[in-house]
Amino acid sequence: MQLDKVVQYHKALADPTRIRILILLADGERSGQDLAEKLGVTPATVTHHAAKLREAGLMNERRDKNTIFFSLNRDFIHDGARAAEQLIFRKTEGGENRLNEEEANRVRESVLKNFFAADGRLKSIPAQLKKKLIVLEYLVSKLENGRKYGEKEINEFIRNFHEDFATIRREFIMQQFMFRENEIYERNPVDMWPRWEKL
């Protein structure tokens, strides 16, 4: 999750009235008026807070006749609670520590150095997933972003680095570095590339 979202989540819970709303909703859905009464506050105030909670994805609502019933989105509350910690400590869902940028750069450099010859050609395709991803990422990053490539172009591009263009081309697709649509290849946006730092 990105910084903005985490901030929004914490802003949503940074007010006693809103937390009290969530506590009330933990027992089941409630109408706006009901909430206003239990909280000792105007319906307008409930609307105001409801908007913030909804924007942060913490609440759902359901309409029945004139009345709107609010209810919790439990999963989002759970995820948000963990998001800050994950952001700060770079932890993955499982709890392992993710490499920070500095460490990741060191690892990347060492792998590239090992798998590429002095003339820039790929010595072999790594068997270990992490190393393979580093190599593929490096190759794909040399393709132009947003440009469409024909199959022949791709093959030639890869052959600059390694004979087995078929395998590498297939890996590009499988690992989601690229996508293909009727014989046309294109780089995926960087944020779709797999994250080997987590492995």
Added chain:
Amino acid sequence: MQLDKVVQYHKALADPTRIRILILLADGERSGQDLAEKLGVTPATVTHHAAKLREAGLMNERRDKNTIFFSLNRDFIHDGARAAEQLIFRKTEGGENRLNEEEANRVRESVLKNFFAADGRLKSIPAQLKKKLIVLEYLVSKLENGRKYGEKEINEFIRNFHEDFATIRREFIMQQFMFRENEIYERNPVDMWPRWEKL
């Protein structure tokens, strides 16, 4: 954790600059100036945010010559992240749902009704831990708070309810409802009593 604390925690994390400070500190301690520079912000601003993070218990500091080094209080970040969820869903550390007060009262009443006779005497000592705790709690709550009792006094008190005063007296101590110091017995403060609602 109480509402105020949870709100304070979320307020502390409800600002991008502060989260970025925590992210920077996750790699190790840093001076105020260092932080100001990395964040692109005045030292005064860092002081301002540092105060909020410190008040929420998320940061520690250490002085070395003229420089103050800030560092994370990881445990507090971890606990805070879970506090909201626990408050809202009344969950315990382990994740089981805790009974709310209303439900707890119903359970208590039904157990007491079953184990006490019409004349107020205890029919039998419950074998099941939860029920036993409810009964002991009820008995102890009849003792005066802060008053010191001799062993004889305690025995007599218990005998008003049940013949086996030795067992019950021992349970009072084992379950931490009371403490004993050279033959003198005294009620523990209520917040030390075991919480059967969690069981």
Added chain:
DNA sequence: CATCTAATTAGATGTTTGTTAAATTAGATA
């Protein structure tokens, strides 16, 4: 003591936020 450095305080400013009363809207019901 004078000077240097890092941090804090004070004051100012513009922004965001929580709340309300009053006006308005959306939908149901008669």
Added chain:
DNA sequence: TATCTAATTTAACAAACATCTAATTAGATG
């Protein structure tokens, strides 16, 4: 259509907040 109900929007206002500049403090060092 007129009326009722629940929710939302609007406008207003005080409080809280993030940030800056400038002044001040606390310690270290010459």
